Amino acid sequence: QRYRIAAILGDGIGREVVPEGLRCLRAAAEAHGFELDVVEHDFACADHWLRHGAMLPPDWKDVLGGFDAIFFGAVGWPEVVPDHVSLWGSLLQFRRGFDQYVNLRPVRLLRGVRSPLRDHGPGDIDFRVVRENTEGEYSNVGGRIFEGTDRETVLQETVLTRIGVDRVLRYAFDLAAGRPRKHLTWATKSNGISIAMPYWDERAAAMAKQYPDVVADKDHIDILAAKFVLRPGQYDVVVASNLFGDILSDLGPACAGTIGIAPSANINPDRTWPSLFEPVHGSAPDIAGRGIANPVGQIWSGAMMLEHLGEPAAAAAVLAAIERVLADRPEVLTPDLGGPGTTEGLGTAIAAEIAWA
Numbered sequence: 060q061r062y063r064i065a066a067i068l069g070d071g072i073g074r075e076v077v078p079e080g081l082r083c084l085r086a087a088a089e090a091h092g093f094e095l096d097v098v099e100h101d102f103a104c105a106d107h108w109l110r111h112g113a114m115l116p117p118d119w120k121d122v123l124g125g126f127d128a129i130f131f132g133a134v135g136w137p138e139v140v141p142d143h144v145s146l147w148g149s150l151l152q153f154r155r156g157f158d159q160y161v162n163l164r165p166v167r168l169l170r171g172v173r174s175p176l177r178d179h180g181p182g183d184i185d186f187r188v189v190r191e192n193t194e195g196e197y198s199n200v201g202g203r204i205f206e207g208t209d210r211e212t213v214l215q216e217t218v219l220t221r222i223g224v225d226r227v228l229r230y231a232f233d234l235a236a237g238r239p240r241k242h243l244t245w246a247t248k249s250n251g252i253s254i255a256m257p258y259w260d261e262r263a264a265a266m267a268k269q270y271p272d273v274v275a276d277k278d279h280i281d282i283l284a285a286k287f288v289l290r291p292g293q294y295d296v297v298v299a300s301n302l303f304g305d306i307l308s309d310l311g312p313a314c315a316g317t318i319g320i321a322p323s324a325n326i327n328p329d330r331t332w333p334s335l336f337e338p339v340h341g342s343a344p345d346i347a348g349r350g351i352a353n354p355v356g357q358i359w360s361g362a363m364m365l366e367h368l369g370e371p372a373a374a375a376a377v378l379a380a381i382e383r384v385l386a387d388r389p390e391v392l393t394p395d396l397g398g399p400g401t402t403e404g405l406g407t408a409i410a411a412e413i414a415w416a
């Protein structure tokens with residue numbers, strides 16, 4: 060079996076962690092008997108912006124559309140290009156253009172990783188955030204009027220469609236139905252956002268009726284954020300709109316130790332287009348270029364990619380290698396995990412573990 064992978068390194072630590080992700084993917088391919096054709100692309104970065112005045116070439120959809128998956132680092136270098144321009148000009152184009160309407164973000168407290176929460180150890184936190192990824196609060200509908208006057212007014216609309224809401228809810232309910240606890244929580248804020256969120260609640264309640272085995276409940280986003288910190292163990296599958304899901308999926312991993320280990324999958328479940336796998340974190344300009352970024356989020360995203368490609372044994376092997384190295388090799392851990400190690404050292408240790416296992 061042979062898979063064609065488009066690799067996009069992006070900016071900042073993306074350029075440091077993607078090579079470690081590829082190192083581990085190659086080790087997994089070798090050990091599990093399949094081949095990876097990796098093609099690196101040098102767009103979706105500040106450098107491309109400087110050279111071409113755009114984040115992507117005009118034919119990006121043809122260039123990427125034929126790959127089996129996209130392995131992405133992180134984009135953003137605010138000194139050169141404003142963040143809303145770099146993100147809308149690249150990653151958000153991929154998510155929308157390839158209809159990657161599910162952003163799946165596992166949150167697990169692994170052995171060897173210390174949670175900042177008191178009384179939480181390995182195994183106590185294990186849930187999935189399912190974030191709506193193509194509409195919602197991240198809309199382009201709006202604008203400014205009376206600019207430069209004291210009546211200056213700024214408006215940005217939330218867009219929810221029945222298809223868009225139902226398809227991400229269905230994915231989340233299916234996911235919950237397949238897990239031992241069969242528990243789903245949906246995030247809302249229908250007390251404050253009085254038009255969009257009651258609609259979201261209504262569709263979620265209707266979907267819950269189709270899944271009698273799943274225990275479904277809702278939390279307002281404010282208390283949900285508090286409960287992530289106070290009682291993260293009670294969650295199993297959490298489904299949320301684009302903005303709420305974005306926030307929860309940084310908060311969740313932070314509760315599970317560090318955002319540096321958190322993976323994500325931008326999935327097109329219909330498989331009409333390639334899905335995209337990337338860590339939750341960004342380009343981290345504050346630590347870029349120092350070789351100390353944690354590569355685990357990127358490597359774990361690679362495991363999710365293998366799962367999606369139909370290589371579950373290889374995916375499990377990568378995750379097991381991550382867990383063993385984090386638990387047993389404190390000397391290779393990066394500073395965010397409290398260790399003295401480097402990006403390359405941790406990546407190499409995990410790749411070696413994949414190869415030996």
Ligand code: NAI
Nearest residue numbers: 133134135136137142319340341342343345346352353395
């Ligand atoms: P960030 O995730 O890049 O960094 C937040 C904090 O976490 C920083 O202190 C950073 O050093 C630390 N951190 C992040 N990843 C780490 C890792 N692997 N190992 C160790 N520490 C790590 O978020 P921030 O600072 O808000 O954004 C920086 C840039 O990244 C901006 O240009 C932003 O737009 C972009 N960004 C891109 C994303 C993407 O490509 N998917 C997602 C989030 C932000």
Ligand code: MG
Nearest residue numbers: 305306309339
């Ligand atoms: Mg985010």
